Amino acid sequence: MTRTNLHIGLFGFGVVGQGLHAVLERTPGLRARIGRIAVKNRQKHRSLPAGLFTFDKNDLLADPDLTVIVELIDDADEAYLIVKEALWRGKAVVTANKKMLAEHLPELIEIQRQTGTPLLYEAAACASLPVIRNLEEYYDTDLLESVEGIINGSTNYILTAMSRDGQPYAAALARAQELGFAESNPALDVEGFDARNKLVLLLAHAFGAVVAPTDLLAVGITGISERATAYAREQGLIIKLVAEARRLPGGGLAAAVLPTLVRPGHELAGVHDEFNGLVMQSGFADRQFFLGRGAGAFPTASAVLSDLSALTYGYRYAYKKIHQHAHLALAPDAAEVDVLVTFGTEAAPDKADFSAVHEELRSATRGNYLTGTIGLGQLARAAWLRAPGVGVVRLAAPLRAAVAVPELVA
Ligand code: HSE
Numbered sequence: 001m002t003r004t005n006l007h008i009g010l011f012g013f014g015v016v017g018q019g020l021h022a023v024l025e026r027t028p029g030l031r032a033r034i035g036r037i038a039v040k041n042r043q044k045h046r047s048l049p050a051g052l053f054t055f056d057k058n059d060l061l062a063d064p065d066l067t068v069i070v071e072l073i074d075d076a077d078e079a080y081l082i083v084k085e086a087l088w089r090g091k092a093v094v095t096a097n098k099k100m101l102a103e104h105l106p107e108l109i110e111i112q113r114q115t116g117t118p119l120l121y122e123a124a125a126c127a128s129l130p131v132i133r134n135l136e137e138y139y140d141t142d143l144l145e146s147v148e149g150i151i152n153g154s155t156n157y158i159l160t161a162m163s164r165d166g167q168p169y170a171a172a173l174a175r176a177q178e179l180g181f182a183e184s185n186p187a188l189d190v191e192g193f194d195a196r197n198k199l200v201l202l203l204a205h206a207f208g209a210v211v212a213p214t215d216l217l218a219v220g221i222t223g224i225s226e227r228a229t230a231y232a233r234e235q236g237l238i239i240k241l242v243a244e245a246r247r248l249p250g251g252g253l254a255a256a257v258l259p260t261l262v263r264p265g266h267e268l269a270g271v272h273d274e275f276n277g278l279v280m281q282s283g284f285a286d287r288q289f290f291l292g293r294g295a296g297a298f299p300t301a302s303a304v305l306s307d308l309s310a311l312t313y314g315y316r317y318a319y320k321k322i323h324q325h326a327h328l329a330l331a332p333d334a335a336e337v338d339v340l341v342t343f344g345t346e347a348a349p350d351k352a353d354f355s356a357v358h359e360e361l362r363s364a365t366r367g368n369y370l371t372g373t374i375g376l377g378q379l380a381r382a383a384w385l386r387a388p389g390v391g392v393v394r395l396a397a398p399l400r401a402a403v404a405v406p407e408l409v410a
Pocket of ligand 1: 124126127151152153154155181182183189194294295296
């Protein structure tokens with residue numbers, strides 16, 4: 001169904017909601033108007049007339065005049081209920097809620113199939129970068145080999161502020177919060193969970209693999225030790241939080257979010273501040289690189305706006321690759337990764353978990369580290385990974401198929 005005049009019921013009037021309102025004011029070509037806004041906090045002063053706001057979600061969901069719901073609230077559980085209800089009522093939905101989407105993607109795909117009602121979420125992955133629709137539409141006939149990127153703006157802002165400007169971690173995080181980049185629970189950013197949620201969306205649209213966030217290994221930036229930072233400096237490399245999904249030659253997919261040592265010439269090395277960058281590698285097109293603002297009011301609102309515009313010509317995700325590539329599934333035990341593990345005196349990595357240990361250094365003054373190759377599944381299962389003082393950074397090499405170790409013949 002095309003929706004030429006969009007009457008919007010907006011949930012949430014925070015950073016992105018206000019950004020969307022401002023962006024719509026400046027986009028008269030799109031015949032869209034916000035009819036009603038549902039908010040939670042009764043005390044907050046708001047810049048728009050009080051009559052526009054309601055505290056009851058049903059004022060929006062049950063209003064037949066509001067044909068589109070834009071969901072921009074913080075609470076993923078509440079967002080899930082709103083989005084589901086709206087879809088069942090035949091209202092198109094645009095959302096930026098990556099946590100909610102990642103946790104409920106199979107059900108939300110099924111509801112779209114049953115109702116024929118579109119659910120669009122370009123803003124949920126990489127904010128202003130048009131990656132979801134591109135992966136869904138553009139790369140459908142080419143053989144996509146990998147997507148690899150910086151897909152969380154806050155952590156990239158923090159890592160840039162620390163390495164380029166010498167800011168301490170806490171000050172950089174506080175600034176990312178002030179600027180409206182961070183989640184209201186910033187642990188989602190710094191522990192790698194936000195990037196993992198976005199990776200779930202990329203996997204569905206790039207490879208047709210619908211996975212649960214908990215199926216993916218995610219290591220954030222809080223465990224990056226001074227030793228790891230010094231190692232990076234000595235090697236002339238830059239630490240970035242990188243999400244990667246890669247098709248393995250033997251079939252299956254390897255995917256993870258890991259702090260990663262990036263070479264200076266790599267596209268991702270030039271992604272600074274809250275910018276996001278995504279490199280797509282495909283069989284015939286070769287490498288392509290998207291770069292743009294990955295967080296903040298206007299960049300996120302621009303993607304919501306693009307989804308609203310897409311609704312006016314009847315666009316919906318077909319999830320083509322889920323049908324085309326039904327066989328593609330995560331295979332963490334068929335993949336391996338090269339890592340730097342730094343550790344203190346309390347815990348150490350179990351060397352038996354590694355298929356090869358390349359370097360090992362123990363120093364009472366400079367801290368301990370080892371570098372080695374380990375199975376991706378093995379790394380995800382390793383208890384020492386979450387032990388105090390242990391930090392893991394991926395070395396500057398992609399995830400790859402594990403080389404089978406020949407059995408020893410007695
Ligand atoms: N907290 C998110 C980030 C917001 O920093 O990337 C945009 O999704």
